[in-house]
Amino acid sequence: MLTDDERLALVVLGRRYLLHDLRPQPLTWKETAAQLTELQSEAGWNAKRVERLVTAVRIRLSRDGVPWLTREEVGEPVGNTLNDHLLRELLLSTTLVPPDLALLDGLEL
Template identity: 45%
Template sequence: MLPPGSPSDRVPSAPPGTIFVLGPEGGYAVPPRRYTLLFGRDREDVHVPVGVDDPTVSRRHGVFTCTGTDDNWWLVNTGNLPIELPDGKLMLTGHRRIVERGYTPLVINSSKRRSHLVEVRVVDGDDRHPRATSGAETVGPETVYELSAQERLVLTALARRYLEGQDAFPMPLAWEDTARLVNSSPYATKSWTHKSVANAVEDVRERLCRRGVRGLTRDEIGEPVGSMLSVNLIRELLKTATLNAQDLELLVAGTD
């Protein structure tokens, strides 16, 4: 058993495949063997209680299982509400997926506008002897994509609503609005049209697709595509800190 407040970024020394599951009242750690680990609202019937005062959380909301034939753990949603994964994907009732190595936060969003967090970590070979880095210099993300100056300008304009952080549900600017905003910037080196900004964005999208980024092709999205290709591209650039709010300085002269 684990006490409340166990850190999510490091774990005690444990064999690879050991799973750590932590809720607000504590948690469990189990080495890779045949086991079924439960979490949910019923404190008396689960290993890891979560949402104990929220009746919209199911008594047994989820199950982690390991067959013992390997060191993989599987998660099944046995509750009524979806379980949200870090990439925004939703595990609905009955959905099953393997738990990736490393740290994975799971969120149950209540209909009462409450969120309940279950923290999961599956030990990889490199996790057995964690080393504190609290005093070390901050380093950049592992993945940052290279952009030319003009590509950065175009993508900053396209993603302006995301970078400003004012909209609850931001969307990319339309191509015409993106071109107008880019042309109003003192850093634009040519006259941009809706076609040329779309082509510049497509060039970046294709580069990232070749790097293995998912969700950037029509085949992956399916019809109707709408703005999803641009949405997924912007999200990837923001998650990797390739674009950040400081880039808005490129649009200092750009106003609606």
């Protein structure tokens, strides 16, 4: 179960996955925060807040037994791998689905 803020941040971060891009990659923390700020200018979004929210979701799912969501499991260099695995898991489990893109209405994509 995701909070509203977690869902919104993950939809922005994983927009390319929800749009079924051929080779999707997560947005950066900075890009995600900028788009969230465009959607909710008064909510205080910044790269660190996005990173903390997404990391909390990864840790929670990892504790529930979802593999490949920690640095220890993936190994170095990590790059976007942890967020890629997280987003793929959220789509596979249908926690995030393409209709969630409606949360981005009004955002210039």
